[in-house]
Amino acid sequence: MAQSLSRPRHDPLKNLVAFVIGDVNYAFSIDCVREIVNPLPVIELPSSPSAVAGVADYRGDVVPVIDLRVRFGLPPVTVTRRTKWILVEVGSVQVPRAHLSPSVMPGSRLVAVIVDGVTDVFGTGGAELRPAPPLGAGDDVRGIAGVTYFADLMVFVLDPTRFAGITDALMEGAGVAYALPGEAPS
Structure with missing residues (x-):
């Protein structure tokens, strides 16, 4: 009797991609993560x-590359084997991964975010995120959407739409026009 080789399905309970910057744990919603890659030129x-x-x-695709260490006021570090880029979609309403086309969603852009290391994919166990603590100046830079716990560690969940403004300014200043797949640059 032949065995069926079915592809494992994404676990809907695992909705966050965890990573570290320095000694702090962060995460992005898996719905906005396109891919995790090794650094490119x-x-x-x-x-x-x-x-x-x-x-x-x-x-x-030409994508902006954001160094979260620098954005958070930490000194840059040498790239290691653990250094990864998380490619996230910014600037659009997030939809379940099953509804995403192979190209970037209309109204969104792809951004590469440099992180010190990707640690896990996990879920909140159905619990809602706790509100981000108001820390005063710099809240916009941090872009914390909420706080959760994983393996007894506090994890700050980032809102990728907070990166849309920095990429808009970059592309306008560089004279680069974004074109969605199948469209001419504006």
Whole structure:
């Protein structure tokens, strides 16, 4: 009797992609994560915001690369084997992964976020995120959507739409026009 080789399905209870920056644990909703990749060559752009490492060619798309260490006021570090890029979609209403087309969703952009290491994919167990603590100046830079716990560690869940403004400014300043698949650049 032949065995059926079925592909494992995404566990809907695992809705967060966890990563570290320095000694702090963060996560993105899995619904906005396109892919996790090893770092690619980066082209630095003049007069770009300090947190923007530059742009990279990711499968034919030019994507801004944001260094979260710099954005959070930490010193940059040397790239290691653990260093990863999380490609996230910013600037659109997030939809379940099953509804995403192979290309970027209309109204959104792809951004590569440099992290010190990806640690796990986990879920909140049905619990809602706790509200982010108001920390005053810099709340927009941090972009914390809420707080949860995983393996007895506090994890700050980031809102990727907070990166839309920095990428807009970068692309306008560089004279780069984003074009969605099948559209001409504006």
